Amino acid sequence: MSRRRRTLHTFLNLNDENADDVKMMHRMHTSFDRKHFQRLLIEWIVDESLPFRITDSSRFHALCSYLNPEVEAQQAIITRTTIRTRIVSEFNRHQAHVIDVLQRAPGQIHFAFDGWRSKNRKNVYGLACFFRDEQTNQPRKIILGMPEVAGCHAGDTIGSSIVKLINAYKIGNKTGYFTLDNASNMDTAMEFIGNVFGFDGRRRRGRCFGHILNLAAKALLNPLPNEGDAIDQYLDDNEQLTSAQYELWRRQGPVGKLRILVIAVDQSDRLNDMFLTCQKTEYAASANPGDRKRKPLQLVKDNQTRWLGTYYMIKRALRLRQYMELTRIKFQQAWEQDNRKTTG
Known part of the structure; x- marks a missing residue:
């Protein structure tokens, strides 16, 4: 133009x-x-x-x-090249200041790290450190980085990435204790880190209390303790579930049955359209001007990594319970009508 x-x-x-x-x-x-x-x-x-x-x-x-x-x-x-160069330059300038603050911090510096996979399938581990500020004598925390961990989540691979980041800030001699989740690869990671910095990794590892509570809550929600891993492995899968997988979730009880319904609505354009239409129809017919402005809500699907995912799924389902029931009735009526046309 x-x-x-x-x-x-x-x-x-x-x-x-x-x-x-x-x-x-x-x-x-x-x-x-x-x-x-x-x-x-x-x-x-x-x-x-x-x-x-x-x-x-x-x-x-x-x-x-x-x-x-x-x-x-x-x-x-x-240009984009200049932007990248200046961002890296700014990072290096600020990193130098952080290094100075950490090296002057009295006592040891403690750490926590955990993994996460981005939407573009990159595995990263966020490393946070906790220390006492030299000037204010108050506890402080800083995110040191989120290095990408290529390949498998082996403990040695994770530990190597964490060691590189700690050395980049020149605080290997001030390494204290680590708070981690209960995954078995964390044992190997701590063993690797301890060997590098000269301490017993097992004695420097603390367990994340929030992760313990999460595991306990999942155990309470799952009446099939021997099949917990088999249930969880499908939560992030967008493919259609098999009859055996559906049956496994049905046996899980109310939470499993709710998950089946939520995924069915999420994966079916027809069901999802019915569900949203039920909400829109009621809002439009309301005498309350505020209700007529309301937007329909989607159901919340839980997953394996979001700790409160099941809670949010249940909370949203309770809020939209009447529309879920109405959708079920409408879908059953439509199915029966289609089936009569086919057999008639």
């Missing part, structure tokens, strides 16, 4: 033959801080997790130029 380049003349409707207008144009030109604009641009990209290539967009250039022609006149928009 062709466009005319905007200038201060056209932007402010100024006359370059008028002395006052010329002075105003000069003030506008000199008041634009190119470095400050670029810093704001980088902070915006980082805060909003935007792709670096956004500055390559001609639409973005047109928008900035429309808001202030000096952006284009002074070539203030930087």
Whole structure:
């Protein structure tokens, strides 16, 4: 799309033959801080997790130029390569300050780390450290990083990534205790870390109390303790479940049956449309203006990694119980009608 380049003349409707207008144009030109604009641009990209290539967009250039022609006149928009270079430079500058604070911290520095897989299937481990501030003598915590752990979740692989991050902050000699979950690979990871820094990893490991509570709650919800792993392994699976898997969840009791219904609505366009339509119909017929503005809600599907996932699934289902029941009735009626047409 062709466009005319905007200038201060056209932007402010100024006359370059008028002395006052010329002075105003000069003030506008000199008041634009190119470095400050670029810093704001980088902070915006980082805060909003935007792709670096956004500055390559001609639409973005047109928008900035429309808001202030000096952006284009002074070539203030930087490339994706420059953005990356400056972000790395800023990180290194701040990391140096963090290293200084941690090295001056009195006593040992303690750690906690746990794994997580992103939507693009990257396995990362977040490492947090806890220490006493030298100046205020108050406890503080800092996230040191989230290194990607390639391959399997073996304890040695995890431990190696954590050791590299601790060494990057030069605090290996101040290593204290670690709070971790109850996974078996954490034993191997702590053994690896202990061998590197010269201590018994088993004696420096604390168990995450929140993880223990989560395991206890899952055990209470599952009346089939010997089949808990077989049940959990399907929670993150988007494929259609087999009859054997459905039967396993039915035997789990009310929670398992609710999970079957939630997944059925989630995977079926027809069921999901019925479910949302039931809500919309009732809201539209309400005499309360507030109800008529309400938006339909989806059911919440639990998963294996979200600790309160089952709680939120039950809570949302109780809130939408009447619409779930109405959807079941409508779907049964539709199925019976279709079946009569087929057999008739």
